[in-house]
Amino acid sequence: MMDSVDRAIINRLQDGFPICERPFAAVANELGLAESELIERVQHLLDARILSRFGPMYHAERLGGALSLAAMKIPARDFDRVAGQVNALPEVAHNYEREHDLNMWFVLATETAQGQQAAIEKIERDTGYHVFNMPKLDEYFVELKFKV
Amino acid sequence: MNAVNESLMPDAVDRQIILASQGGLPLVPRPYHALAEQLGMDADEVMARMQRMLASGMIRRIAAVPNHYALGYKANGMSVWDVADERIAELGPAVGGLAFVSHCYHRPRHLPEWPYNLFAMVHGHDRAEVEAQVAQIAALLGDACRSHQILYSTRILKKTGLRIAA
Numbered sequence: 001m002m003d004s005v006d007r008a009i010i011n012r013l014q015d016g017f018p019i020c021e022r023p024f025a026a027v028a029n030e031l032g033l034a035e036s037e038l039i040e041r042v043q044h045l046l047d048a049r050i051l052s053r054f055g056p057m058y059h060a061e062r063l064g065g066a067l068s069l070a071a072m073k074i075p076a077r078d079f080d081r082v083a084g085q086v087n088a089l090p091e092v093a094h095n096y097e098r099e100h101d102l103n104m105w106f107v108l109a110t111e112t113a114q115g116q117q118a119a120i121e122k123i124e125r126d127t128g129y130h131v132f133n134m135p136k137l138d139e140y141f142v143e144l145k146f147k148v
Numbered sequence: 149m150n151a152v153n154e155s156l157m158p159d160a161v162d163r164q165i166i167l168a169s170q171g172g173l174p175l176v177p178r179p180y181h182a183l184a185e186q187l188g189m190d191a192d193e194v195m196a197r198m199q200r201m202l203a204s205g206m207i208r209r210i211a212a213v214p215n216h217y218a219l220g221y222k223a224n225g226m227s228v229w230d231v232a233d234e235r236i237a238e239l240g241p242a243v244g245g246l247a248f249v250s251h252c253y254h255r256p257r258h259l260p261e262w263p264y265n266l267f268a269m270v271h272g273h274d275r276a277e278v279e280a281q282v283a284q285i286a287a288l289l290g291d292a293c294r295s296h297q298i299l300y301s302t303r304i305l306k307k308t309g310l311r312i313a314a
Binding site for chain 1: 156157158166169170171172173175176177178179180181191195198199201202204205206207208209210211212213214215218219226236237240241243244245249250251252253254255256258261262267297299300301302303304305306307308
């Protein structure tokens, strides 16, 4: 499915993409490819869902928004109902079931900090269960990067 | 929010650029020109504004994001650590700097249910690889860490990209 050229492209493009008139040409040149081949391959990698995104990654908090990770402890008998109620909120970006007493973990993305509090209160009201809010106090990662 | 942060907030023109590009860059030879044309703006201005947003951190980076699952990283563990508060500022960056840690955050504890204050996402081809990586984190934290766990995801209940509204 992926050949060595695809791998080189994935590794290179995780490092950053230039802002200039012909950025694909610049990267293609580094990789020894034609500009058109690089564009076609990136299109293919996106279509095949090997890449989930390509473009600028915006920093939600620096755009004025608020992000948090929240967890809930939901008994098995209520899990699907609560998942449906939580997922129905547009502020819930990701939601994962995890193996733990705290078994539902979701990311809340809101335009404001007040919006975050309101979303948590709504979830608690709708579901009848407590939300453990864990907004980040600090972040330490450099970047998401998978060598392939 | 203080004045410094406000001066770094995106203005109305920046917001138009964000809305037009947050779903991805056009896959054409001159993607910033295509964006500019779509917005009825000058390409040099679009590039200058994106450069500024990159420098100020509003754009973390312009890059490709692989679908780690499609690349064979099928075991995704959220490792969580109870680290002594007075050591976390020193040890957090060391954990976040490990090549196999994709995201690393200091978060609040919720005692007594939740004693963990450091979160590190670890990705492996299988659980054995995740556990070997977690052992490396444990060694790095040493006696500054009282306990830890790995929470594996068993089901994606919802996954949508983060988007700002129009």
